Amino acid sequence: MERIPILKMGRYLLVSIQVDMDDRTALALQDDLTAQIVKHRAKGVLVDISSLDVVDSFIGRMLANTAAMARVLDAETVVVGMQPSVAITLVELGLSLKGVRSALNIERGMELLQSVARDTEAETADAADEE
Amino acid sequence: MPQTKSETVPVRSTSEVVMVRHMVRRWAVEIGFSIVEQTKIVTAASELARNMVDYGGGGVVVLEALDDGIRRGLRLTFEDKGPGIADVEQALRDGYTSGGGMGLGLGGARRLSNEFEIRSKPGEGTRVMIARWKGAS
Amino acid sequence: MAESRNDALLQVLRDNEQEILRGWLQLQERDLSLRNNLLRSGELEQQSRDFLAALRGALSAGDTDILTSEAWAPVRELMTSIARSRARQGFTPTETATFVFSLKQPLFTALRAHASGDDLAEQIWSSTLLLDSLGLLVTETYQKGREEVIARQQQELLELSTPVVQLWAGVLALPLIGTLDSARTQVVMESLLQAIVDTGSAIAIIDITGVPVVDTLVAQHLLKTVAAARLMGADCIISGIRPQIAQTIVHLGVEINDVITKATLADAFSIALQRLGLAVVRRTAKAV
Numbered sequence: 001m002e003r004i005p006i007l008k009m010g011r012y013l014l015v016s017i018q019v020d021m022d023d024r025t026a027l028a029l030q031d032d033l034t035a036q037i038v039k040h041r042a043k044g045v046l047v048d049i050s051s052l053d054v055v056d057s058f059i060g061r062m063l064a065n066t067a068a069m070a071r072v073l074d075a076e077t078v079v080v081g082m083q084p085s086v087a088i089t090l091v092e093l094g095l096s097l098k099g100v101r102s103a104l105n106i107e108r109g110m111e112l113l114q115s116v117a118r119d120t121e122a123e124t125a126d127a128a129d130e131e
Numbered sequence: 132m133p134q135t136k137s138e139t140v141p142v143r144s145t146s147e148v149v150m151v152r153h154m155v156r157r158w159a160v161e162i163g164f165s166i167v168e169q170t171k172i173v174t175a176a177s178e179l180a181r182n183m184v185d186y187g188g189g190g191v192v193v194l195e196a197l198d199d200g201i202r203r204g205l206r207l208t209f210e211d212k213g214p215g216i217a218d219v220e221q222a223l224r225d226g227y228t229s230g231g232g233m234g235l236g237l238g239g240a241r242r243l244s245n246e247f248e249i250r251s252k253p254g255e256g257t258r259v260m261i262a263r264w265k266g267a268s
Numbered sequence: 269m270a271e272s273r274n275d276a277l278l279q280v281l282r283d284n285e286q287e288i289l290r291g292w293l294q295l296q297e298r299d300l301s302l303r304n305n306l307l308r309s310g311e312l313e314q315q316s317r318d319f320l321a322a323l324r325g326a327l328s329a330g331d332t333d334i335l336t337s338e339a340w341a342p343v344r345e346l347m348t349s350i351a352r353s354r355a356r357q358g359f360t361p362t363e364t365a366t367f368v369f370s371l372k373q374p375l376f377t378a379l380r381a382h383a384s385g386d387d388l389a390e391q392i393w394s395s396t397l398l399l400d401s402l403g404l405l406v407t408e409t410y411q412k413g414r415e416e417v418i419a420r421q422q423q424e425l426l427e428l429s430t431p432v433v434q435l436w437a438g439v440l441a442l443p444l445i446g447t448l449d450s451a452r453t454q455v456v457m458e459s460l461l462q463a464i465v466d467t468g469s470a471i472a473i474i475d476i477t478g479v480p481v482v483d484t485l486v487a488q489h490l491l492k493t494v495a496a497a498r499l500m501g502a503d504c505i506i507s508g509i510r511p512q513i514a515q516t517i518v519h520l521g522v523e524i525n526d527v528i529t530k531a532t533l534a535d536a537f538s539i540a541l542q543r544l545g546l547a548v549v550r551r552t553a554k555a556v
Contacts, residue, residue, distance in 0.1 A: 020149050020152060020153070021149075022145045022146045022148065022149045023145040023148070023181070024145060024146075053156070053169075053170060053173075054152055054156075054170060054173050054174055054177060055174075056174050056177040056178055056181070057178060057236060057239060058177075058181060078501075079501075080501065082499055082500045082501070083170075083465070083500075084167075084458060084461035084462050084464075084465060084496065084500065085166045085167045085169070085170040086170060087461065087496035087497070087499040087500045088167055088170070088171075088457075088458070088461070088492070088496045089167070089170045089171050089174045089243065090496070090499055091492045091495045091496045091499065092171065092239070092242050092243055092492070093174060093178075093239040093242065093243065094225055094238065094239055094242070095239075096495065096499075097499060101501075102498070102499055102500060102501035103470075103501035104464065104465065104468050104469075104470060104500060104501045104502060105468060108468070108470065108501060109501075167458060
């Protein structure tokens with residue numbers, strides 16, 4: 001079975017999905033990703049799907065579940081590069097990917113992760129001040 | 132309906148669902164579907180093929196290129212000999228699921244197609260037919 | 269037999285070309301007197317002169333197959349270019365076909381001086397057949413020319429209806445004007461989403477100030493586009509919603525809660541700048 005590579009970039013993980021995944025590959029990615037988040041104490045995950053020309057409800061659900069699991073592990077997930085035709089189809093399918101953040105490209109996704117991290121740090125600092 | 136080309140492929144595993152997606156994409160491109168039209172029918176095919184694998188114990192998909200002189204289209208028929216669906220109306224409703232999915236498969240496939248037809252008998256199997264026409268919204 | 273008939277026609281053309289041309293031009297100018305603004309002076313005479321010369325050339329080759337033979341190719345080319353230019357210039361089909369049919373009278377007059385009796389009838393008949401098929405050719409080409417004009421206009425219209433513009437780095441606007449049908453909305457929305465990707469713009473303003481009516485389907489397309497843009501990582505702002513359209517949207521029960529709406533394009537633009545962390549400030553303090 002094919003495995004999707006996960007790259008570490010500082011405090012973030014980058015996954016670039018380049019192939020049309022079958023269901024088992026998708027589930028394996030979900031397992032690998034959560035394991036890597038814990039291993040590297042990652043603060044955020046970028047999932048680049050710009051090469052995907054189909055996202056059906058299974059892949060969509062995998063993305064949403066991954067984001068939810070990552071959040072439990074204190075990491076934010078940003079899905080980047082979704083193609084217009086895929087977005088239109090997902091809307092028609094009835095899938096809103098609630099809880100998943102998205103960005104137009106990797107650069108924007110990285111900015112988004114950094115701004116979320118800043119907000120969290122500021123909150124933590126505020127909480128520390130109040131103590 | 133005049134059909135210009137037809138092919139039947141078996142679908143028994145999720146890796147064959149990927150193959151169905153690729154085949155449907157190739158046919159949709161050949162017919163001249165726009166990118167959005169291609170994506171819609173490929174996604175609908177993926178939902179229905181997975182349903183067959185997950186709930187019908189596998190089955191076959193028949194691809195047919197259509198040409199009625201004015202419009203060109205693609206018809207896909209998914210047929211399994213699985214347990215069938217007792218309440219089709221209920222199965223079409225969003226959010227209904229007997230498995231672990233989100234229950235968007237049937238209803239979603241219907242919304243992504245121009246034509247949709249389902250026949251199912253408990254104990255005998257399920258047959259779902261969808262069609263899309265080039266240029267139809 | 270056919271060759272000999274055309275020989276007579278050729279003979280007459282050779283001997284009386286100036287006279288035929290003069291008579292023909294007079295007739296054409298009379299028919300087109302109201303439309304003389306469509307043709308430059310001299311253009312008609314040049315076309316007529318060229319046509320007679322080409323006709324003479326084709327006849328002297330002795331081939332009678334007007335539609336396909338090599339000998340008639342110059343005549344066909346000339347007719348095609350005349351018919352096409354007239355289709356573009358806005359001539360009616362009748363006016364265009366008249367170019368050929370009005371040649372009959374001066375030609376027959378000349379034939380009458382050349383022969384009589386059965387010979388004359390024969391010659392007139394064969395000339396009629398010849399000019400009729402040329403007339404049909406002209407009409408058909410004219411029709412094709414018009415169809416090309418229509419196809420081009422349809423293309424232009426579709427391009428006109430997708431005017432995605434960049435207001436600022438990262439801010440796109442789609443000012444919609446005119447009645448939206450389901451098909452057009454879909455095309456427009458797809459091109460907006462593509463423009464969002466191409467320009468990397470995180471904010472898009474859909475301005476519907478110029479849209480008189482929005483029906484259920486169009487409203488749903490609009491909202492689906494907003495949802496699709498959000499999945500891609502861009503936010504849409506809808507501006508310029510008229511009171512009737514607001515009513516439609518509410519009556520339809522369309523969920524619009526999480527869509528940003530603004531009264532005017534200017535308001536939407538100012539929100540967009542705010543989102544980007546930009547502000548517009550006056551360069552010098554205004555004297556109070």
